[in-house]
Amino acid sequence: MKGNYQFRINTGFLVNASVGEYREFDIAAPSLKVDEDILFTEIQTVVRVSRVQQGILVSLKASANIDLDCVRCLEPFAGRVSCTFDDLYAFHMRQNSDADNFLPENAVIDLEPLLKEYLVLELPINPICSADCKGLCPECGANLNIDACEHQVKDEA
Ligand SMILES: [Zn+2]
Numbered sequence: 025m026k027g028n029y030q031f032r033i034n035t036g037f038l039v040n041a042s043v044g045e046y047r048e049f050d051i052a053a054p055s056l057k058v059d060e061d062i063l064f065t066e067i068q069t070v071v072r073v074s075r076v077q078q079g080i081l082v083s084l085k086a087s088a089n090i091d092l093d094c095v096r097c098l099e100p101f102a103g104r105v106s107c108t109f110d111d112l113y114a115f116h117m118r119q120n121s122d123a124d125n126f127l128p129e130n131a132v133i134d135l136e137p138l139l140k141e142y143l144v145l146e147l148p149i150n151p152i153c154s155a156d157c158k159g160l161c162p163e164c165g166a167n168l169n170i171d172a173c174e175h176q177v178k179d180e181a
């Protein structure tokens with residue numbers, strides 16, 4: 025979706041505020057597309073922007089749904105991932121010259137790229153639909169969550 029600025033926060037009101045002042049926002053979004061394979065849905069975030077000595081500190085907590093494929097039974101299932109991160113946007117001042125990020129001139133911070141990045145880091149490498157997923161029978165490929173095949177009955181005996 026183009027023109028979607030929901031994760032842009034104008035922190036201009038904090039620039040001249042005293043150190044320690046902050047504001048919290050609950051930002052929800054129906055979906056966030058990373059690429060053709062990764063689409064997060066039902067994203068919920070709590071964003072705190074704080075005025076600190078060096079600039080603006082953004083603290084973000086987020087969770088989102090993601091469709092995953094179970095590595096054991098190969099069935100798709102809905103997973104939920106969550107992440108938290110802090111990011112400092114420094115003022116352009118000499119003592120901040122080694123900062124990683126600078127607050128843009130207009131004081132608008134776009135959290136979307138970071139949010140995507142951190143959510144992607146939380147994607148499980150080996151997603152499992154449930155801790156007791158029985159997986160597929162190695163002999164006939166039956167999904168053992170749905171029914172037990174003859175091979176399994178033999179194994180258990
Ligand atoms: Zn499974």
Ligand SMILES: [Zn+2]
Pocket residue numbers: 161162163164165166173174175176
């Ligand atoms: Zn079998």
